[in-house]
Amino acid sequence: MLNASIANAISLSESPVEKQICNLYSSEENNSPDYDRDALLTMRTMVNIIDQLDEQTMWNYLVNITSFGTRVTGSHGCEKVANYLFTELEGFGLKVRYHDWNDNALSGKNVEATLEGSDKSSDKIFIICGHYDGVPETIGADDNGAGAVSVLCAAKILSKYEFNHTIRFVLFSGEEQGIHGSYYYALDAAKNKDNIVAVLNIDMTGYASNIEDGSSVSIFENFRSRWISEKSVEVNAKYHNHINLEVKIKRMLADCSDHFCFWQNGYDAIFYFESEMNPDYHTPQDGLDTVNITYATKIARLSLATIVELSQITNPIIGKTLFVGGLGPNNFSTITEAIENSLTGDTIKVYDGTYNEQVIIDKSIDLIGEDSENTYIVNNENKPVVSLLEDYIVLSGFSIKNNHNQWCSPGINIESDYNVINKNNVFDNKGYGIGLNNASFNGLFYNKIHNNTDGIMLWRGAAYNQIHNNEILNNEVCGVGISANSDYTCLKWNIIKNNQFGIYTQIGLSDGIGYPEFINAYNNIISHNDYGIYLGLRSSNNKFILNNITDNEVGLFIASASNNNRIWKNNFVNNELHATFDTSFFNIWIRNYWDNRTVNIGPEIIKGSIKNIPWKPLINWINLDLLPSKKPHNIKL
Numbered sequence: 001m002l003n004a005s006i007a008n009a010i011s012l013s014e015s016p017v018e019k020q021i022c023n024l025y026s027s028e029e030n031n032s033p034d035y036d037r038d039a040l041l042t043m044r045t046m047v048n049i050i051d052q053l054d055e056q057t058m059w060n061y062l063v064n065i066t067s068f069g070t071r072v073t074g075s076h077g078c079e080k081v082a083n084y085l086f087t088e089l090e091g092f093g094l095k096v097r098y099h100d101w102n103d104n105a106l107s108g109k110n111v112e113a114t115l116e117g118s119d120k121s122s123d124k125i126f127i128i129c130g131h132y133d134g135v136p137e138t139i140g141a142d143d144n145g146a147g148a149v150s151v152l153c154a155a156k157i158l159s160k161y162e163f164n165h166t167i168r169f170v171l172f173s174g175e176e177q178g179i180h181g182s183y184y185y186a187l188d189a190a191k192n193k194d195n196i197v198a199v200l201n202i203d204m205t206g207y208a209s210n211i212e213d214g215s216s217v218s219i220f221e222n223f224r225s226r227w228i229s230e231k232s233v234e235v236n237a238k239y240h241n242h243i244n245l246e247v248k249i250k251r252m253l254a255d256c257s258d259h260f261c262f263w264q265n266g267y268d269a270i271f272y273f274e275s276e277m278n279p280d281y282h283t284p285q286d287g288l289d290t291v292n293i294t295y296a297t298k299i300a301r302l303s304l305a306t307i308v309e310l311s312q313i314t315n316p317i318i319g320k321t322l323f324v325g326g327l328g329p330n331n332f333s334t335i336t337e338a339i340e341n342s343l344t345g346d347t348i349k350v351y352d353g354t355y356n357e358q359v360i361i362d363k364s365i366d367l368i369g370e371d372s373e374n375t376y377i378v379n380n381e382n383k384p385v386v387s388l389l390e391d392y393i394v395l396s397g398f399s400i401k402n403n404h405n406q407w408c409s410p411g412i413n414i415e416s417d418y419n420v421i422n423k424n425n426v427f428d429n430k431g432y433g434i435g436l437n438n439a440s441f442n443g444l445f446y447n448k449i450h451n452n453t454d455g456i457m458l459w460r461g462a463a464y465n466q467i468h469n470n471e472i473l474n475n476e477v478c479g480v481g482i483s484a485n486s487d488y489t490c491l492k493w494n495i496i497k498n499n500q501f502g503i504y505t506q507i508g509l510s511d512g513i514g515y516p517e518f519i520n521a522y523n524n525i526i527s528h529n530d531y532g533i534y535l536g537l538r539s540s541n542n543k544f545i546l547n548n549i550t551d552n553e554v555g556l557f558i559a560s561a562s563n564n565n566r567i568w569k570n571n572f573v574n575n576e577l578h579a580t581f582d583t584s585f586f587n588i589w590i591r592n593y594w595d596n597r598t599v600n601i602g603p604e605i606i607k608g609s610i611k612n613i614p615w616k617p618l619i620n621w622i623n624l625d626l627l628p629s630k631k632p633h634n635i636k637l
Contacts, residue, residue, distance in 0.1 A: 051242060078133055108180065196267045199270070233249070376398070439462050444467045456478075502531065
């Protein structure tokens with residue numbers, strides 16, 4: 001680090017962006033209109049890559065680099081470190097060169113390793129970099145041993161994979177004397193018209209004196225490089241379970257490290273820096289004992305994941321295939337045994353039959369039954385039949401039933417993210433058919449979920465889940481139950497029929513303080529329930545659009561303090577009571593079809609009640625659909 005000006009930076013955005021739904025569930029798919037197989041494989045591979053960057057490897061490299069002593073540019077120590085870096089990078093099978101530079105009386109060498117892109121039509125280059133030199137009288141463990149070994153670890157891991165675009169791993173000298181190495185490197189790149197698309201600079205990422213500082217990272221950007229910062233924020237959110245950082249975006253000149261030279265030459269670049277500046281940098285106290293290797297590894301993982309996302313991996317992990325219930329090699333007698341012998345990316349195919357076992361999936365694999373009508377997983381204990389404890393699992397093609405007759409004996413329990421539950425038959429469970437516990441970004445598609453106590457239950461912050469094209473029938477209580485903080489649930493093209501509550505929302509209870517919000521329900525058939533839709537206390541900001549709400553005792557009920565909901569273009573047909581509400585405000589009803597209108601002009605009146613003082617009786621109140629539809633909407637699954 002060249003100087004301390006960064007310590008006075010102004011942060012314009014202190015909090016991470018809201019989680020974004022990734023492209024795992026898209027309309028262009030291999031197996032169904034909701035399931036993008038290629039995206040899932042890429043995400044599995046990304047997790048595998050991130051997890052390879054571990055603390056022990058970081059620490060071993062840091063010990064090696066600092067063992068050479070001081071690394072002042074032009075010194076024997078700096079020369080030895082350059083040779084060490086060159087040898088290590090060459091050992092990874094990369095194309096390595098020295099980039100020599102000379103600035104009057106000072107000269108040095110940068111070390112560059114290249115992983116050529118597989119797309120020969122692309123000239124795009126992505127760079128991950130840091131400086132390896134230091135100042136006198138210190139081994140510079142944080143400044144910038146931590147950044148240098150982050151680059152070295154990235155090179156070691158990524159050398160095993162192929163990418164569409166070229167990646168360069170660059171380690172600069174001369175940074176501490178005035179960012180000389182990166183100045184001449186970026187200048188030469190501009191002269192050569194190298195198409196450098198993005199530069200990720202890592203400098204001082206090893207100091208954190210407390211838990212708060214060890215949980216966040218600063219990224220410095222200029223205006224034109226903001227897109228790279230946003231990509232890093234997106235990657236951090238998508239793989240948060242494996243990175244575990246809060247990203248703080250800083251917008252200032254930040255001319256104190258190697259990224260600045262790329263800015264000067266018209267290239268986009270960002271700069272990863274520790275949340276709290278190390279007070280011992282540029283002193284003899286910047287030693288190994290001041291480095292928080294856990295924190296440095298988190299930031300290294302974030303930069304690694306960002307460069308992978310940008311350069312686009314072309315050989316995602318596709319594992320071997322194992323079998324259950326068959327004969328020959330790779331065949332096992334139980335599903336549990338096959339899982340124990342599997343690795344990330346493997347596929348386990350299960351032949352027809354009944355498998356009486358509790359299945360725990362703790363690896364990112366595909367578990368595929370031969371036929372959902374004839375491939376049974378059953379369990380006789382008061383435990384979930386199938387539990388998903390790792391991200392990026394595919395579970396498809398099974399009938400799943402718990403024969404234990406006491407609550408709570410669930411079918412599928414999900415406690416992880418980005419899983420696909422596809423084409424299963426989940427039935428007769430004395431508990432929930434499918435339960436999501438603090439599990440987000442999952443896709444539940446084309447399942448038959450029937451005759452359970454509850455069909456699908458989401459609780460404890462099970463957010464951003466996609467529930468599409470399922471048959472949710474004859475469940476004793478809820479078809480779909482959504483609890484506090486399970487926000488941004490999306491229900492589309494489902495048949496939700498013959499339940500006590502079709503869609504039911506509730507406040508936190510055991511989930512802690514919070515209320516279900518931002519639920520989006522489109523194009524569902526919600527029929528023959530006691531309540532088609534029951535929005536419980538404080539269920540606000542939800543959208544119900546183009547649903548067939550028919551033959552229920554109550555089509556839609558909105559409970560107290562459930563405000564700002566949108567009820568648009570639904571068909572309310574043959575319900576005993578189409579809709580009502582209790583002490584809720586600012587709900588918007590637009591162009592719904594109401595089959596009981598005798599005069600097809602004017603607004604539709606929705607009768608309800610309010611209670612403005614708790615101990616006073618209810619007061620009759622109304623909402624209005626100002627523009628009711630004159631004919632039913634054409635809603636098809």
